[in-house]
Amino acid sequence: MKSVIAIQNLNHYFGSGALKKQVLFDIKLYINSGEIVIMTGPSGSGKTTLLSLIGALRSVQQGSLSIFNKEMNGANEEQMVQTRRFIGYIFQAHNLLPFMTARQNIQMSIELHRHVNKEEARTKSEAILAEVGLGERSNYYPENLSGGQKQRVAIARALVSHPKLVLADEPTAALDKKTGRDVVNLMQRLAKEQGCTILLVTHDNRILDIADRIVQMEDGRLIS
Numbered sequence: 001m002k003s004v005i006a007i008q009n010l011n012h013y014f015g016s017g018a019l020k021k022q023v024l025f026d027i028k029l030y031i032n033s034g035e036i037v038i039m040t041g042p043s044g045s046g047k048t049t050l051l052s053l054i055g056a057l058r059s060v061q062q063g064s065l066s067i068f069n070k071e072m073n074g075a076n077e078e079q080m081v082q083t084r085r086f087i088g089y090i091f092q093a094h095n096l097l098p099f100m101t102a103r104q105n106i107q108m109s110i111e112l113h114r115h116v117n118k119e120e121a122r123t124k125s126e127a128i129l130a131e132v133g134l135g136e137r138s139n140y141y142p143e144n145l146s147g148g149q150k151q152r153v154a155i156a157r158a159l160v161s162h163p164k165l166v167l168a169d170e171p172t173a174a175l176d177k178k179t180g181r182d183v184v185n186l187m188q189r190l191a192k193e194q195g196c197t198i199l200l201v202t203h204d205n206r207i208l209d210i211a212d213r214i215v216q217m218e219d220g221r222l223i224s
């Protein structure tokens with residue numbers, strides 16, 4: 001199987017001079033197409049830092065990190081932006097824009113990405129909202145949706161462009177048990193339908209069973 005993510009000898013540091021601090025040590029990680037991988041580990045162990053490197057949101061300093069067979073060490077801003085087009089991001093806070101409805105939030109992300117006409121973007125947005133069970137809420141503003149509904153809109157937004165890779169950082173942190181479960185089940189279903197790969201960071205041990213594989217971060221090192 002072909003690796004969507006291939007990481008070797010990856011180190012990462014914050015700060016400089018006397019304050020320079022290493023936060024990732026010799027990371028090695030391969031993730032195959034279609035896999036659902038969960039990353040766990042204590043607070044401050046480096047999970048978010050690694051996720052942001054994989055997401056091409058931060059420059060690789062040392063070692064090799066290749067996404068979709070493109071080496072990110074040495075990539076310029078333009079190459080990083082290109083890579084991001086194939087990635088869907090879901091964060092702990094849903095990050096919906098408050099002045100746009102559920103449908104407009106999704107539609108905007110389609111229009112940002114690709115050359116799709118407005119009508120088509122609108123149709124796609126409505127279709128994916130129906131798929132996440134929010135067909136009736138497409139004209140609601142985020143403030144009138146529950147936490148779980150907002151997170152479902154965020155999932156719809158991340159998946160509407162059929163990304164090859166979905167990166168999720170604590171997507172259930174703000175949700176109660178049942179809602180958190182529903183939200184990850186939904187991610188799993190849509191990802192399997194679309195054949196996309198998921199890397200999900202979580203402290204939530206109630207959702208570990210959706211993973212094909214679990215990796216653990218401790219003090220900046222991955223232990224399997």
Ligand SMILES: Nc1ncnc2c1ncn2[C@@H]1O[C@H](COP(=O)(O)OP(=O)(O)OP(=O)(O)O)[C@@H](O)[C@H]1O
Pocket residue numbers: 014015023041042043044045046047048049050
């Ligand atoms: N921008 C930054 N500048 C300096 N240090 C940072 C920065 N971001 C993170 N760190 C440090 O890097 C280490 C790893 O942080 P990171 O956020 O990756 O951990 P985490 O495992 O995601 O934690 P959490 O589960 O609490 O989100 C921590 O010691 C943190 O203080």
